[in-house]
Amino acid sequence: MKKILLIFSVILFAMGCSNKSENPGEISKEISKKIEVLSTRKVKKSLKNEETVLIDTRSYDEYNGWDIKETGIQGHISGAYNLPASSLEHEGIEAFLERKGITKDNKIILYGDDTSMAEMLSENGYDVYLYEAGIKEWNKKKYPIEKLPRYESLVPVSWVKKLLEEKDVPEYNGKPVKVINAGWGKKGKFHKDGHIPGSYYVHTGWFEVGPLWNRVSDETIKTELEKLGITKETLVIVYGEDPMPAARFAIICKYAGVEDVRIINGGWKAWQEAGYPTEEGIEYPLPVEEFGMKVPGNPDIIIDLPEAENYLKSDKSDLVSIRSWKEYIGKISGYDYIKPRGRIRGDKWGMGGSDPWHLEEYRADYGTYMRPYNEILKMWEDLKIDTDKNIAFYCGTGWRASEVLFYAYVMGLDKVSLYDGGWKEWSENPETEDKILKGEPENLNEEKY
Incomplete structure (x- = not known):
């Protein structure tokens, strides 16, 4: 099991295909004819019944609080579940609902920009309704909306791409950035085979050591971060083929005292699914002379x-x-x-x-x-x-x-x-x-x- 702000060195010549979880389709008029559409008043009344469940079919990132479509709304309707319409491409809907404790005994109300899930649920015997007005109308009436408390620390791939293209993005204060691809392996083969352009490789073995695989000494952590060009004021954005090594490195950075550490939600897989440009090979960052504080800054x-x-x-x-x-x-x-x-x-x-x-x-x-x-x-x-x-x-x-x-x-x-x-x-x-x-x-x- 042991097993940046960086400017692109190459021009991003291809936008790639859009991320379906972040750019869902328009509401289908045909589906709307088959499924009953509820008003905001009826939705609010229905939610008083414990058997009624509200499902947000937008992306995980929008649900968490990212205003990807620039609507001025952050988060989701209070109490709503999240099941992106894009999930339907990967596995049966029933398994997803069962995991959330939702059965055919529930009254299911869907909202979001993609209602393809409604027809599928209806055809499979679920009692399903549409809330077409959705979160915009809900917010307009000043009804409760929630978000992930520190959503800004779990970033969407679309946000990272815009940041790397030097476009204006929310939740960014202009600090130097390092995007880090963390995993296990001294030679970084998986990074060489393909990674987010401009990102650097980190072997987690530089920060943990056997036989216990605890973190290395504080002085070694400081030295390794300096080699990576990371100071306490660097915005460190981490991803990986798997979230585990990314999180391992992220926690080490927070322990050391890096003030702003974030993880890409969905990681490398989400970047690929979005059809964004990738690059191969491996480059090493310019080191810095001083991390900027004694390690650990957050013991x-x-x-x-x-x-x-x-x-x-x-x-x-x-x-x-x-x-x-x-x-x-x-x-x-x-x-x-x-x-x-x-x-x-x-x-x-x-x-x-x-x-x-x-x-x-x-x-x-x-x-x-x-x-x-x-x-x-x-x-x-x-x-x-x-x-x-x-x-x-x-x-x-x-x-x-x-x-x-x-x-x-x-x-x-x-x-x-x-x-x-x-x-x-x-x-x-x-x-x-x-x-x-x-x-x-x-x-x-x-x-x-």
């Missing part, structure tokens, strides 16, 4: 074993495991370089994915986008994870937990951190190796340290 975002133990002893803190269920109950360790199996006594399971290399429970309905944040909050509520507490996330060695930590940050949580050592350190340390549990817990997330 509390990463904790180590002693602090992790204190979290378990405190009623005001939780240590949350971001691992697969099989890892958590000790059926597997999940890694060929970790022998012990089980979980940390007294921790809480925060779900994860099917194995150590996947994080489906925190990803959107397809691809590499962040899962809609209200779904993550509901998941944590069901798991008895109190977001008012101090929360430290851990996994095997830090990648999965880093991704979830970044999501927690953009969700507006401030008392969150990464337990860097994770299961490997805890299970192999003589002082804590006996403080583990195996098997299914009798009462999930109620075990004591």
